[in-house]
Amino acid sequence: MTSDAWYDEQNRLTPAGLLDVTFPLTRWGRPGYEADGVRAFLTEVHAEMVRLINERASLWQEVQRLRRRILGKENGNDAILFGKDDAHIHAVRILSSAQRTADRYVADAQAYSGRLTEEARVRRDEIMAQAQQHADMLLDEAQTRARAAAVAAMNHDGPLPETDQERRAVQAELAYLRTFTEVYRQHLKIYTEDVLRTIEDWESRERATSRDIVAGNRAADRQAAGGPVLDSTFVSGPRAGGAGRSGHGRSPGV
């Protein structure tokens, strides 16, 4: 079936034309028509019949299509209108659906990146709260130890004369501060390293996950992008536009 047949109105065999057909007579006076001429005519009739059969098939399809459309309309579908240039309307529909796909990809990517940021925020708050708690604990502990050290220094050897007692008090204060600083510094160092490690771990995990998702999406895009319209114009869009490469709708669990 070729739709071109619709518009190829020239050189058609018409009923009137059939009546006007003349064949060349055979030469030498014998009765009958010249064989080549008849064959040429038959070829033309053959072509015309092929065209008619094709047209009939195409019309039949068109009837079916319209019938389906009318049924669709009756069933409440939004199938309406028979535009003059159906081809353009058809293209508009394809483009519209590609646009919707692109919109969905971008929206998914945004939702995904939103979730990532939210998680990061929650995680940060947790770490901060933990750090605060830990710091308070360390401070208490260091103070307790330093107080013990000061008391130990004070009670080093029995009561002392006034001035010596003052000296001892200063020493005790020094011992307190020294111990406090030492304990606090060590604890804090260990703890800070620990927090940094946690953050790094978490970061590299996130990065790995994002990589997987991007890879997964690329594969999914290649599959989804069957038509040229989707492929060149739109599906590449969200990636190039990059509103969160880290994933759209096809990421696991989304």
Next chain:
Amino acid sequence: MDVARLRASFARIAMHGDEVPLHFYSDLFLKHPETRIMFPVSMQAQRAHLVDALVRVVASADNADNLTAFLRDLGRDHRKFGTLAGHYEAVGDSLLATFAYFCGDAWDAELAADWKAAYELIASVMTAAASEDEQHRPAFWTGTVVAAERKTFDIAVLTVRTEPPLEYVPGQSVAVESPARPRLWRYYSMANAPRADGTVDFHVRLIDGGAVSMALTARTAVGTELRIGPPVGALRLSASTGRDVLMVAGSTGLAPLKAMIEQLAASGQDPGGLGPDSHGQGPGGQGPGGQSPGGQSPGGQAPSVHLFFGARTADDLYDLPDLEKLAAEHPWLTVVPVVADGRFGGQTGLLPDVVVRYGNWSGHDAYLAGPTDMVQDASVRLSAAGMPATQMHVEDFGWSEP
């Protein structure tokens, strides 16, 4: 032109909802593929904008002044997108084709002619406003980032040098486009009074999933060139009223209010009135400096200003050191930091609660900026506490998209 008939047909078309703008843009992009590049990848927000504009035009079709003002703004606004006069015709064609499609049998030559005439009128008002605008300012400014500081996990402060220098009134905002997110424009307020070196500060808050805010906070290095649209917005210090000032800033809502404080500071130092930094004010530009002309001693006659700066936690009070410095320099300024939850040595609770608990503000001029809920809540509470609506000036960031 039969307005009633246009409205009736528009109502019929509008029943198809999002299909209408979807069809329109597809038609436009098929007939004029070169226009696709002017739009973002996702057209969802764009379609809503188109429908809003159409609804607004049809609704105000018989209020010429209102409609003209809206269309002139729209025409000027479209300059930054690179819209040219030629694009209007293409848009008109596709709009009419779309309307015809959705009107179905109801579409006839007369209706087509009416819509065509209506669109031509719209386009002529928009293009006229655009070309007038072109006489005295660029379609957009190029802003080079000269400093980018991430103040907290969520908030970055960008300092941008514009070319040519941006002229604006403190309190106004601009649309900003990042090269990392082409065709996505978001509004940010200038956070400073105009400076001699032509730089402006933007306070950018990271919105979860926000394509633009994420690019601006995390990916904007020194040297990045941003596109900046013309200054817009009606928030500004009102003419000398003799009243003292209350400012309520939720998070980055601080930006426009800080610009106003700087404006007050600058005008206070100049006994002549508005100070050297005030040339950006348009016609009718006012400043509290004018309240007692000639009678100002440096820093003397400026109104007393109370700024409440609210954030979720103490760590989120990203600009507090700077504000405290300003307060130390200017005795008329009192800064009250407010934290919603977590430990804090100062005021704690929800910003509107703290503000009304703090004192009676009914004799003040109030300026409110920040998240929509906070701004609405604060204005309701203040008016309940006796503040007349005329004394309240509001910047509501509700229209910003992620």
